Every structure is written in structure tokens, then in C-alpha cells.
Amino acid sequence: MASYKQEHEKFVTGYNGTTFSEVTFVTGISCISCFVREAGVLLLFRLFQEGSRTSNFLWRFFLDFMVLVLPNILSVTLMSDYIMELFLGIIASCVMLYFVYMKTVASKSHLILRSEVNLSDKKTFVTNFRSIINICAAVGILAVDFPIFPRRFVKAETYGFGLMDTGVGFYVVSNAIVSPEARGKLPNLSLVVSLKKAVVSSVPLLVIGCARLATVKGIEYQEHVSEYGVHWNFFFTLAALKVMCTAVTCLVPANQSGPMGVLVLVLYQVVLSNFGGSNYLLTGSDGKGGRTGGFFDANREGIFTLPGYVAIYLFGVHLGCFIFKQRKSLREWLSAAVKIAVSALVFALFLMVCHLGVQPVSRRFANVTYVCWMMCASILMLLECLLADIAVTFMKSVMHRPFEDSQSQQFVKVKKENSPDNRPVTRSRAKEMSSSGNSLEKIGATLDKNGREEKLAKSSQPSFCLLEAVTYNSLLFFLLANVMTGIVNLSVPTLNTGSHVAVAIVIAYMGVLCLVISVLRVKNISTKFW
Known part of the structure; x- marks a missing residue:
């Protein structure tokens, strides 16, 4: 009879994913919810001019959680069979809130686009994008252990569009677009000095990775070996990428990172397709899928796929360079949104061509198709966050404009x-x-x-936002999510938990996690010390 650990490992392995469009809709739900949140706050402020209710921390936290976190939980649990309906419902809420707000606040003369209005220098849509990735990951790593989580969303074993396959790719993109290289703040240092700084800054990730490895092995926690390998994990991948990408970006200008990414990706795919790379990842050195050929062989998925993630990082740096260009009006940002949409379309076309003609999408290989998928999906999420930010910025400009009475x-x-x-x-x-x-x-x-x-202008700017709080301590947020996920799995027989109880547990888990990170933000406590 199989042990509970073996049953759990079997429960999360051997699947083939879902469709590209379904993953796109699931990830888009949280992005468009950003507009509902911002428009809702503005409308509430308008109804309660004194701002007492909208400035209250608990009230704002509850509003943020209900709008930003709960739809994400429902989309992968109770409403997983109604993704399209949920997506369209949130879109309808966006349209309704926009027109109600404009009818309440604006006269007809306000409806003309104000070219002098600019987005915040903080690039709120980038903050929202990065926070949404963290929230989606936190929900997924626990929800996946319950039967209520659809098995089609689980990581695909070899080929396929698994929702859980997007996590590491999204993290790499989110780090790349705000990197010093992308923002033009890379210090003029030698390669040796830059590598030394990169190694030092990656130490916390290595420590966390080692702690996770020791904990998993020590308590015999369930593992998905084909994800990264026997000893490798997500934190080791991020640490290795930090050093490798630092070396590449020191040698290549940031505005040339895109072409460099293409070169790295093409060479890597040639190794996969023509030099037995894919076969080695599947069967190992013994040709039977074993992991007895040493450290590299035991962790071949985690180590061998690093070039694919380097390519994603380089594409992300190129995207970040474009995002952080100086723009002074909404009209310029709308033009930028069109260009971002075109780039998403280009990656989508390459995704289809490569998926059919080169190799099916595979997170396990981090192949050319997977890279195109991650870039396309990331750009679409950024575009949704940007359009929401543009609409909210316009609404705020109308609110601050002198009333024409x-x-x-x-x-x-x-x-x-x-x-x-x-x-x-x-x-x-x-x-x-x-x-x-x-x-x-x-x-x-x-x-x-x-x-x-x-x-009015000062009070209409929220003093608290859950998305900003998550970004403020993003590594701590993800670390706490992993720790709390382990605690829940050790305390609750997740495989035998009913649907409604499972959803209640995930909601409580996310509530505690978000509350902790929000309190830290309100008190301006940052856990980044390196």
C-alpha cells in the first residue's frame, strides 16, 4: 500500500496541462481586477467626501482582499469551470464602474483626453503586475494540494500549458523589467566587481534554497522530482540566474539584450533538438530516466534549463528598457500600449509556429516555445495592468480638475x-x-x-494598497507562503478535504498572509537588508 507521501506525489504528477487561452484568462482576472479596485476606491471616496471609511486600514484591506485576492482563489477552485464567465463579469464591472464614476464626477468637457496628464513616476502598473504574480503563486502552491484545484492547471509533466508552469517564468520576467539594467541605473563597474556583487546579493536566495532542501528531506515532504531535480529548487534557479545574467548584461548593452536573448535561445534550442538535449532531460545518463550519474544528472532539469531562463531574463530587460522610457502624457502611454500589444502578438505568432513546427511547449525543457509563451503571457498581463492604470489616471485627473459649475x-x-x-x-x-x-x-x-x-488631491491618494505592500516585501511574502503551505500540508490531509473546506482554508491562509505583509507595509518595515 502506497504511503500518503507517495499518493500526494502521484496526485501532482503526470498531467498534460490545459489550453493557452484558459491560462491567459485565469492570469488576466487578477490584472483587470486592479481597475475594479482603483475605480471602486475613487467612487467610494466620491461618495464619502470626508474619506473616513476609505482611509481606514481594515476597511481598505478588506476591500483589496475581496477584489484582488478572492477572484483569483475562486478562479482556480469553485469557479474553475466558469473562467470565461468570471472574466467577462469582471470586465463588465470595470465598464460599469467607469461610466458610473464619469457620470458622477465629470461633465461632457471632461471626456476629452487630457494630453498633459501623465502616469505616476512609480509606474503603478509595474508594481501591480509584480504583486499579482506573487499573489497568484501564493494561491497556487497551496490550492494545488486540494482536489478542488483542477488537475488541468497542475504543472505539465513534459509538454503542455499548465497554469502552475507559469510561476518561474513570470518571476524571471518580473525581476528583469525592474532590474538596474532595464531602468538605466547599472553602475559602471568591471565584470569581476559586478559578479562579486551579484554573488553577494544572491546569498539570501541560496540560504533559503538550502533551508528548503534540508526541510523537505528532513521531514520527507512530498516532492515533484521532474520539476527541478532531486536537490535543486526554485530559489537555486533564481540565484544562478542572478549571477549568469549579471555576466551577460555586463558584456552586452541593455538595449541589445533582446537580440542577445534571441541568440541564446536559438543556440539552446539547437542543443535540445539536434544534440540530444531533450532526450537527455527525459531519460538521464542511463537512458531509463534514472538520476544516478552524479549531481548534474540528479538535477538536470534545474541546471540544464538555465539558458532558457537567461533568454527570458534578457527579453524582460529589453521590455523594461521600453517601459521605463520617459513619457509625459497619456497619449504617449497609449502609443506605448499599442506597441506592447504588437509585441505580445509577435510572441504569440512565434509561439504557434514553434509549438507546431519545432517542439511543443515544455516548462521541463524551458524550450523556445516555453520562452515565447512566458513572454507573450507576461506582456499581456503588463498590458492589462497598463490599460487599467491609464484609465484610473484619467479618472483621477477628472476628479482633480476644477469643477465647471x-x-x-x-x-x-x-x-x-x-x-x-x-x-x-x-x-x-x-x-x-x-x-x-x-x-x-x-x-x-x-x-x-x-x-x-x-x-482633495492628497486625500484621494490611498495611504494603503495591498499590491504595493506585497511588492514592498516580495521575497518575505513568497517565503511565508511556502512556510504556511508546508504547515497546512503537515496539519491537514489535503487529499481528503472537501471542496468548501478547502476553499475556506485557502481563503484563511491568504488572509493571514496578506494581513501580515500589509501590517509590515503600514509600519514601513522592510525585510530586505542586503
């Missing part, structure tokens, strides 16, 4: 009368205006109006 028209008139040089009316300006014979009543009205507008 009789009162605001009178205010503009007073301001012109009392400030002919169009300088801002401050307290010091008030004294200057008063000495020139202007009415104190007019000056006071102008100052009050300015104060109300300034207060």
Missing part, C-alpha cells in the same frame, strides 16, 4: 482678478495682493478653494 467659474474669475500674473495664491501672495488693494473676502475665498483642492 457656477461656483468654480466664480473661483476662476476671482483668481484671475487677484492674481493677474497667474502665480499660485499662497499666504505670502495674499499679503502682496492685500497691499495692492484687493478684497480680503476674495483673497480668503481663493485661499479656501486652493486648500480644499489640495486636500
